[in-house]
Amino acid sequence: MNEPQGDLARIESVPLRIFVADALRAHIVEGKLRPGAPIVEAALAEQLKVSRAPVREAIQILEADGLIDNLPYKGKRVKPLTTKSVEEVYSVREQFEAFAVRRIIDSRVDVHPLNEHVEAMFAAAQEGDISALIAADAAFHRTIIQLAQHDLLLNLWDHLSLRIRQIMALRNQANADLNAVAANHPPIVQALLDYDLDTALALISQHSRSASELDLASLEFKP
Numbered sequence: 001m002n003e004p005q006g007d008l009a010r011i012e013s014v015p016l017r018i019f020v021a022d023a024l025r026a027h028i029v030e031g032k033l034r035p036g037a038p039i040v041e042a043a044l045a046e047q048l049k050v051s052r053a054p055v056r057e058a059i060q061i062l063e064a065d066g067l068i069d070n071l072p073y074k075g076k077r078v079k080p081l082t083t084k085s086v087e088e089v090y091s092v093r094e095q096f097e098a099f100a101v102r103r104i105i106d107s108r109v110d111v112h113p114l115n116e117h118v119e120a121m122f123a124a125a126q127e128g129d130i131s132a133l134i135a136a137d138a139a140f141h142r143t144i145i146q147l148a149q150h151d152l153l154l155n156l157w158d159h160l161s162l163r164i165r166q167i168m169a170l171r172n173q174a175n176a177d178l179n180a181v182a183a184n185h186p187p188i189v190q191a192l193l194d195y196d197l198d199t200a201l202a203l204i205s206q207h208s209r210s211a212s213e214l215d216l217a218s219l220e221f222k223p
Contacts, residue, residue: 020058031169039076089163094208100148101200111192125178134169
């Protein structure tokens with residue numbers, strides 16, 4: 001009789017279309033595939049060493065996510081950002097975070113979990129690792145929402161999170177000073193630790209509005 005082999009986890013079988021969709025989604029959300037970039041099924045299949053069928057299915061998934069759209073007679077592309085779409089996403093983001101901040105301060109929630117993400121941002125900035133900085137930045141803001149202990153708010157945040165992370169990534173890539181990006185976050189943590197609602201709300205508002213002020217033309221894909 002075979003003995004169990006320690007704590008080895010069962011290997012999960014991930015459908016190929018999901019693997020491809022995850023890879024494409026990450027490239028779009030991290031700004032590696034820029035708004036307006038063409039999505040060519042055959043080229044992606046060759047690059048990923050897979051057949052065209054799972055690529056086609058993955059593209060359909062990302063169309064449903066709102067990350068890819070279709071131009072008549074031209075084909076698929078990463079959905080472009082518009083001034084209106086960025087303003088809408090970030091105005092809603094600001095309201096979500098402001099609501100979360102009020103709940104955190106009213107309930108005297110422990111916000112020390114935020115420090116882990118701040119430290120990760122500074123470490124990434126020191127290494128010049130933009131991908132790690134983007135991930136830590138996104139985790140910081142999602143943690144603010146989690147700390148509000150409001151399940152519906154977290155669900156709504158996650159629904160918007162792909163666009164929020166994409167815009168955040170493009171903004172961070174456009175900012176040559178990664179340490180400055182990281183340095184925007186400790187004052188938010190300190191205001192929450194001090195239960196200083198006015199300062200926390202002002203910092204969240206400033207942070208969201210500065211993030212939405214993007215030169216969209218410079219961020220578009222250029223052939």
